[in-house]
Amino acid sequence: xxxxxxxxxxxxxxxAGMGAFRNARLHTDNVYLIESHVFGTTCARVGCMPSKLLxxxxxxxxxxxxxxxxxxxxxxxxxxxxxxxxxxxxxSERDRFVGFVVSDVEEWPADKRIMGSAKFIDAxxxxxxxxxxxxxxxxxxxxxxxxxxxxxxxALGDRLIxxxxxxxxxTLPESVAVFGPGVIGLELGQALHRLGVKVEIFGKGGLxxxxxxxxxxxxxxxxxxxxxxxxxxxxxxxxxxxxxxxEIKWTQGGESGVFTADYLxxxxxxxxxxxxxxxxxxxxxxxxxxxxxxxxxxxxxxxPHIFIAGDAxxxxxxxxxxxxxxxxxGDNAGRFPNIAGGLRRSTIGVVFTSPQIASIGLRYAQVTxxxxxxxxxxxxxxxxxxxRSRVMLVNKGHMRVYAEQGTGLFLGAEIVGPAAEHxxxxxxxxxxxxxxxxxxxxxxxxxxxxxxGLRTALRDVNAKLxxx
Numbered sequence: 001x002x003x004x005x006x007x008x009x010x011x012x013x014x015x016a017g018m019g020a021f022r023n024a025r026l027h028t029d030n031v032y033l034i035e036s037h038v039f040g041t042t043c044a045r046v047g048c049m050p051s052k053l054l055x056x057x058x059x060x061x062x063x064x065x066x067x068x069x070x071x072x073x074x075x076x077x078x079x080x081x082x083x084x085x086x087x088x089x090x091x092s093e094r095d096r097f098v099g100f101v102v103s104d105v106e107e108w109p110a111d112k113r114i115m116g117s118a119k120f121i122d123a124x125x126x127x128x129x130x131x132x133x134x135x136x137x138x139x140x141x142x143x144x145x146x147x148x149x150x151x152x153x154x155a156l157g158d159r160l161i162x163x164x165x166x167x168x169x170x171t172l173p174e175s176v177a178v179f180g181p182g183v184i185g186l187e188l189g190q191a192l193h194r195l196g197v198k199v200e201i202f203g204k205g206g207l208x209x210x211x212x213x214x215x216x217x218x219x220x221x222x223x224x225x226x227x228x229x230x231x232x233x234x235x236x237x238x239x240x241x242x243x244x245x246x247e248i249k250w251t252q253g254g255e256s257g258v259f260t261a262d263y264l265x266x267x268x269x270x271x272x273x274x275x276x277x278x279x280x281x282x283x284x285x286x287x288x289x290x291x292x293x294x295x296x297x298x299x300x301x302x303x304p305h306i307f308i309a310g311d312a313x314x315x316x317x318x319x320x321x322x323x324x325x326x327x328x329x330g331d332n333a334g335r336f337p338n339i340a341g342g343l344r345r346s347t348i349g350v351v352f353t354s355p356q357i358a359s360i361g362l363r364y365a366q367v368t369x370x371x372x373x374x375x376x377x378x379x380x381x382x383x384x385x386x387x388r389s390r391v392m393l394v395n396k397g398h399m400r401v402y403a404e405q406g407t408g409l410f411l412g413a414e415i416v417g418p419a420a421e422h423x424x425x426x427x428x429x430x431x432x433x434x435x436x437x438x439x440x441x442x443x444x445x446x447x448x449x450x451x452x453g454l455r456t457a458l459r460d461v462n463a464k465l466x467x468x
Contacts, residue, residue, distance in 0.1 A: 004134040006032050008333045009126060011118045011277065012142035015319055016310025018105065019326025020140040020333065027334030032136075033108070034128055036117040036143075048319060050094040050167040051187055055352055057086045058194035062354070069393055081196050083172035094167060120278035123303055138305045138333040141292065142326060143273040145311035149266055150179075153238060159246050161263050163188060172197055177248050177261040181208050181232055183351050185267030186224070190353050193228055200229040200259045202236055202250065209357040210349070212365035213414040215380065219398040220416040223355060229259075238264065272314045282306075289314060297341035299329035307333050318349065346432040347412075348424050355383075355397045356420035361412030361431040367402045375405050379437075379461025383417040386453040394418035401427075401437075401457045408436035408465050413457075419450045426454065437462045 007028040010021045013035030021033045064079045105113070116128035127133045147162040154160065163184050175198035178189040185201060186209050193199040208224065211217040224230060234252040241247040241260065248259045272291045279286065285293045285302035291314040292301040299307045307329035310322035328342030351357035367376055380400045389395040397417025403410055413427050430440050437458055445455045 001130070002132045004032065004132060006030050006134050006136040008032070008138045008140065008330075009034065009118075009134055009136040010140045010142060010330065010333075011126065012144055012273075012310070012312065013105065013113075014142065014144050014310060015322040016144075016312070016326035016329070017140070017142035018101075019323050020142055020307075020309055020330030021108070023327050023330030024138075024140070024334035026331070031334070032112050032114060032134060034114045034116065034118045034126070034134075036115070049097045050090050051163070051184075051191070052352060053090040053093050054086070054166070054195075055187060055191045057081075057089070058191040059354065061196070062194040066393075081172070083195075084170060086195065087169050087171055090167060118277060120281050123282055123306065126278070138336050139307065140299075140326075140329045140333050141274065141277065141306065141308040141312050142310045142322075142329070143277060143312045145270040145272050145317060147266055148269045148271050150268070153264060153266060156238070156240060156246060156264055159240065159244070159263055160266060162266050166265070173262040174198060175261040176263050176265050177202065177246055177259055178265045178267060179203075179236075180265075180267035180269065181230065182210055182267060182269070183349075185265065186351060186353055186357075188265065188267065190224070190228060198261070200231065200248075200261075202234050202248065203230075203232045204234070206233045208232060209351050209353065209416070210359070211357060211414060211416065212359075212363045213400050214364070216364075216398050216400055216414045216416055219382075219396075220357065223396045223416065224353070270311065270317060272312045274312055287314065297328075297344060298332055298339050299325055299342075300332060300339060305333075305336055316347065320345075320348075346428045348428040350421045350424055352421070355394065355417050356415075358415045358420035358424035359413070360415075360424050360427040361410070362402065363412060364400065364402065364414055367411055371404070371411075376411060377403055377405055377461055377464040379403070379457045379459070379464065381453045381457040381460065383450075383453055386450065386456070388448045388450045389418050389453065391448070392418070399423070399453065399457050401454075401461050403437045403461045403465060405465065408438055408462070410435055410437055410440060417450075417453070423451065423454050426451065437465060 007030040008024040010017050010033045013033055024031045061081055067074055114128055118126045118128050120126050125135050176192055178185045178201045181201050181203040189199050189201045208220050211220055231250050231252050234250045237249040239247055246261045246264045250257055274291050287293055292308050294301050294308045294313055299309050301308055309325035309329035311317045332339040346361055349359045378400050383389045383397040384395050399415040399417055401413040410430055441458050445452055
């Protein structure tokens with residue numbers, strides 16, 4: 001058993017782990033990075049980048065099939081999808097993105113990178129498989145997350161897939177049942193549908209795309225329901241049929257049916273990878289899911305010399321958040337005990353569907369938790385008659401913005417609509433700058449642009465602020 005003495009050990013070589021390793025090394029060279037599988041990021045390998053490649057292919061076919069309203073008539077029968085070519089591009093571009101990440105890792109000292117599964121023996125010692133034991137002064141846990149699987153689904157064998165598996169396909173299947181209408185399920189489900197795959201989406205509780213605002217949610221259900229088979233609050237029975245395909249019997253609202261698919265895509269959520277790293281050997285405070293509780297400004301756990309970052313922290317499982325948390329955790333682990341709060345940006349989330357979904361700052365559910373009804377106001381706009389959106393035939397969706405009564409402080413927004421990714425950035429910048437609605441209305445708006453819809457919503461909320 002090899003014995004190593006270290007200043008800092010980072011467990012996990014994804015976005016957060018790499019950021020933590022990089023920033024800890026600014027304070028000491030005696031830093032080790034441990035990875036159990038492959039170095040690289042969930043985003044580049046099986047997350048945001050390959051999914052956007054699949055979505056881009058889906059949008060190409062969708063646009064080609066819907067040119068008639070513009071007076072542009074194509075032979076629809078000649079528009080064919082070559083599944084092998086689609087997946088070849090997805091995988092080759094994905095590998096290119098991963099290559100950039102791996103090349104960064106390979107520039108770090110080889111003797112400071114250790115492959116294997118790390119487990120805490122005590123608060124200052126980890127063991128990596130059966131070959132290495134490291135005693136360290138500080139640690140950063142950055143072990144990422146994995147898809148949640150319902151145990152009963154495991155009987156489906158290789159007919160059960162997660163998003164990781166989609167991006168290893170050589171071609172497209174004929175049909176997929178998507179369980180989970182959240183970010184991953186909705187993005188992949190719509191993309192596969194637009195590429196000609198037969199898709200039905202199943203969920204519980206009537207949720208869709210992570211939307212908490214009831215008005216925005218109803219519009220999203222209408223818009224996506226026009227295109228996709230949605231069963232958002234269904235009771236289901238899942239099994240393999242005699243042909244070895246997935247059979248889903250469902251009931252919802254007095255209706256019932258059977259959907260047979262080549263695969264069941266599990267997208268009901270992700271679980272932080274903290275259950276197999278020896279936390280039971282530590283006296284560390286954990287939340288209901290068994291995740292170490294951490295200060296969001298410092299990423300410090302209840303054991304002062306142990307920090308946590310990224311998806312493993314169960315705070316905000318997004319790449320930019322993982323990067324920020326990794327930087328904060330690594331910097332504090334490197335400088336410990338002289339820790340400091342790091343930059344925490346305003347929350348921004350985007351679902352790359354069509355139309356897109358976005359949330360900025362406080363979501364509606366958070367506003368209603370923190371404010372009495374008389375202490376906040378909502379402004380809104382429908383995109384159905386918004387000028388530029390109608391010109392481009394993307395005039396579907398709804399936006400609601402929230403402001404504090406009395407001060408006019410912009411609190412947050414939820415959107416389903418065109419160009420939501422760009423609207424979200426404008427709003428996130430305004431939120432981080434703690435702007436008021438009147439200050440936001442003083443900003444320039446060009447004509448004709450989709451952003452004019454945002455101005456309409458801001459004018460609406462401003463009028464309610466002035467009349468109260």
